[in-house]
Amino acid sequence: MAIFNPRALLTGDAPGDWSAPVPITYAQRDVLLYAVGIGCQDLRFIYEGHPQFAVFPSFAVRWGSLGLKLDPQALPPSPGPLTIDAERCIEQLAPLPTQGTVQVRSRLLAVHPRGKGGAFSEFESEVHDAAGTLCVRITTGLFLRGVAGLGDIEPFAGAGISRSAKLSVPERAADVTVSAHIPANQAALYRLSGDYNPLHIDPEAARFGGFPAPILHGLCTYGHTAQLLLGAVCGGDAARFGALKARFSAPVYPGDTLQVLAWHDGPGRMLVEARVQGGLAGDRTVVNNAYFDYR
Numbered sequence: 001m002a003i004f005n006p007r008a009l010l011t012g013d014a015p016g017d018w019s020a021p022v023p024i025t026y027a028q029r030d031v032l033l034y035a036v037g038i039g040c041q042d043l044r045f046i047y048e049g050h051p052q053f054a055v056f057p058s059f060a061v062r063w064g065s066l067g068l069k070l071d072p073q074a075l076p077p078s079p080g081p082l083t084i085d086a087e088r089c090i091e092q093l094a095p096l097p098t099q100g101t102v103q104v105r106s107r108l109l110a111v112h113p114r115g116k117g118g119a120f121s122e123f124e125s126e127v128h129d130a131a132g133t134l135c136v137r138i139t140t141g142l143f144l145r146g147v148a149g150l151g152d153i154e155p156f157a158g159a160g161i162s163r164s165a166k167l168s169v170p171e172r173a174a175d176v177t178v179s180a181h182i183p184a185n186q187a188a189l190y191r192l193s194g195d196y197n198p199l200h201i202d203p204e205a206a207r208f209g210g211f212p213a214p215i216l217h218g219l220c221t222y223g224h225t226a227q228l229l230l231g232a233v234c235g236g237d238a239a240r241f242g243a244l245k246a247r248f249s250a251p252v253y254p255g256d257t258l259q260v261l262a263w264h265d266g267p268g269r270m271l272v273e274a275r276v277q278g279g280l281a282g283d284r285t286v287v288n289n290a291y292f293d294y295r
Helices: 028-037 059-063 186-193 203-208 218-234
Strands: 022-026 083-092 100-113 118-128 134-145 176-181 241-248 257-264 269-276 284-294
Touching: 028 059, 028 186, 028 218, 059 083, 059 100, 059 118, 059 134, 059 218, 083 218, 176 218, 186 218, 218 241, 218 257, 218 269, 218 284, 241 269, 257 284
Parallel strands: none
Antiparallel strands: 022 100, 083 134, 083 241, 100 118, 118 134, 176 257, 241 284, 257 269, 269 284
């Protein structure tokens, strides 16, 4: 089988090189809509008149890989319903402005074949505010199904090292347990933040993707997990959010009840797992290999 060269992926940048910065302008309304879309009820994130109004720390989660130009001849695109968010890590280094323009740059970390006709790609992105302050670092992992012929991956220098790592939670009762019901219209609401993959709204697209019904966005599950942990561990204080790394191990469906469990793992870190009991797909772990860093 041919060796796949990830250098051929990029039309203007070498693997490990940062893309040119891409400006993103957002309004206060976008910040509010995102917070409501991930189930926030804390007025600090859903009411612009609150004296401590702030951007929820995972707001930038959709900007992962922004700016990179992948060559479709080197890595054929995966059909929308077959593209699955696999992993995400948001690290907050400084608060994002509640509205305005930021700059996002990205680089390719790694690409791996996964099974027959699949690929796992990893990217790193940085978000800088208008003053040049690094506010957010994002690591994105995407599982692309329906992509064949990658063969083995040729190692490359620079950033070409996978940051996907296996983490196990302790075999004891969790130190923190918190739950939230996922409303039936949650996916329809979250998609208004800009993630219009039909997998999350169209029953026919969901069946094409191998699911019995439209599933909740993985990034919405991520946001729910983040806001539940921030509330339970940090009293909802956005400034105390350090990082949340998570792997999406099974889908959540609107109507499910999401249970988030966390175990202390040294100062400022908790190991995390999220589960669903019953529902359309039965008992399952939906987030694993996860940690939450806090200040």
